[in-house]
Amino acid sequence: VERKDFETWLDNISVTFLSLTDLQKNETLDHLISLSGAVQLRHLSNNLETLLKRDFLKLLLPLELSFYLLKWLDPQTLLTCCLVSKQWNKVISACTEVWQTIDDSVQDALHWKKVYLKAILRMKQLEDHEAFETSSLIGHSARVYALYYKDGLLCTGSDDLSAKLWDVSTGQCVYGIQTHTCAAVKFDEQKPVTGSFDNTVACWEWSSGARTQHFRGHTGVVFSVDYNDELDILVSGSADFTVKVWALSAGTCLNTLTGHTEWVTKVVLQKCKVKSLLHSPGDYILLSADKYEIKIWPIGREINCKSICLQPRLHFDGKYIVCSSALGLYQWDFASYDIL
Template sequence: MSGEIDDSMDIVDEKSSCIVRRFRLLSSAQRKITLGEILSCCTSEEISYIDQKLPDFLYRDFVTTLPLELAERFLEYLTVKDLLTACRVSKPWNRIISGMKIVWRNHCLKFGCNPVTISLSYPKNTCIRGMQIQQDLCDGSAWTQDAIVNLVKSPGRFSALHHDRGYIAGGTSDSIHTHANQDSSESVVIWSVENSSVVVSFPVSGSVSCIKLNYPSLVVCGHFDGTLSSHQVSGNTESDITPGGLLNKFRLHTAPVLSLDFDESEDVLISGSADWTVKVWQLSTGSLQRTISSHSHWVLSVIFTPSSKHNIQNLSGKDIVVMMTRDDIQMYSWIHFLKDNGESLKGLNISDIHIPLKSVTDAVQSFFFTPGLHFDGKTISFVKQMPMFDSHTFGDADIVTIDAVVVDLKYEKIVGGCTVPHSRATTPDFSQVCTGKLDWLDGFSDDSTNGLVCCLGLQDSSMHTVVWS
């Protein structure tokens, strides 16, 4: 009996194979006609069986069945929101899609995440955080603003600001500029961004035109009377110097000091003035080491970079100062004066680099200045010019800062920002405005998206801060 059943099954298998072979030889149109005739002959039970089998052919799970490399090629075209939706389809999908590191890393870069801080083991979390930050920037909730009042008495105002390590140094200026040998109501205030409180406040002799803080040890002020002063920030029990105590006065400029830079470890202070000179000082003693006077206009900005912090091969072993006037940008270099007794400084007559700006200003007006000079140890950067006329007195040029804007340079679009109040320029380089931590400009991360974004000194005697929410 069993033999007869086996024979009958073989006959069925043979007929099925024959039918399948003939079906494959048909054209597409003939196949459709044949399928229609077959379906018309099926019972309800057979139609139900076909209905159960069709999803296996129509809705194949390519995420789990395809090789991972091919699945990634398909999924990389989805947006992050679509990928997150796909992760909720099933546990296998969530496991596979969440583990596609290349897909998530590429999206991290699109959202502006810092490549160095992208998680190697689970970049999906970094991507979600980057998407949240960019969305917050877009809808204006990434930053919060605050007006800090009652730190100085009117008509005094914060004419110079600088940020370092979470602290803001603000120097004040009145409508009447005083001299160093007269009593002065001007002051310097050190403000903690994190605690929203004054760390130390102390008087200074003369209206402050520019300032730089190295917290917690030192703050140096440039003054409108042509002097500079260095002050202890924290107390020093060894020398009995109280917080804010005067360390040194630097005299010899004959016009307002418009810019300064220093490096405490190198014991160097650089100052640029409206007397068309740049001076190199020994920071600890106040002694003048060299005057660089080959300039045709006010020195708007100076940047000092010691030999250990730049990557210019042909100037290896030399300290560098980059300076900018209305007409040009120049770079000078020398061997540190403590290493060769100042011999290199004595021969400092010709600049290593000269970038003319005069041709740009001639195309518009000869009274234009270029605010914003930057040197990262390898590249010099500066922005286009904007008007500030010689006929105005200092601080009388009505430059209005309206928007703080974040621009995605790769995709050339604005991704967010905020509107800030009016701020009148104290100097051509806008010393009444300072920026906070700039790490986030190299890419978003949890460590970089906190603290101060920028701070402005306003005409109503207040400081206006913009911080990460």
């Protein structure tokens, strides 16, 4: 077929093809493909790849537009995009603006990406129950009810009338002393302080095992204790619905705080770090929690937080109050008492 005749024929075919419906066009293409040999199919494959696989990130769009589009993707999808090619990985990893859309505090996109990858790995380990190494600390001969962890050391209190201090990394018992039955415990390098099922609080000496102070006054189990050496104050929460404030060195009761209608299962003594409605930075705040309320006791005054069904898990770092709940995890801004 002469070239001129072929071009005329091709123009006529093109006009006819364009006049067909989509279904007819598809049937025509299917028929032509079935008539094609290896050379034609290879040609078709090479040209289709160019038409269908357009690399907008690398070739077609300016970087500014690529970054704008990437901002709409979630972190997991961004990581998947990084696997497309080395060029995509380089562009996405270097675009701080993309990662700042997720977290305004991001300064180094590559660093954030590494942190996110570690978090993904950690979540996978949690799902597979491989995130933590478990070991047994053997030494108690009865139920262990009280636990307190700090700086690689774990203090345990047991119904076997003992308290032990363990080095978590080695599993070795550093100290072991005879006490009363322990429902709560807190410790430092010199001493443990224990709350007991015998309704008392006691302070002990690690080195000698001697009881240096005994606090009597509660009429129910003491579920939680906290203390501050600088203030020379110890606080305790009990099943008798009260919170007591004690002189740590003298062992005398300074005040009994009432108002709870359930067992007081957690007390926290902490220095305030923010200015709130009633407090200033540096003020010491006492928080107490029962099943339904968290109470804040600043300088003899009392403020009730939201009355929700709370479990005995309470934390206060001076800025935020965090408590676990049957409905989830709750956090309050201490400066405003607003729930976050």
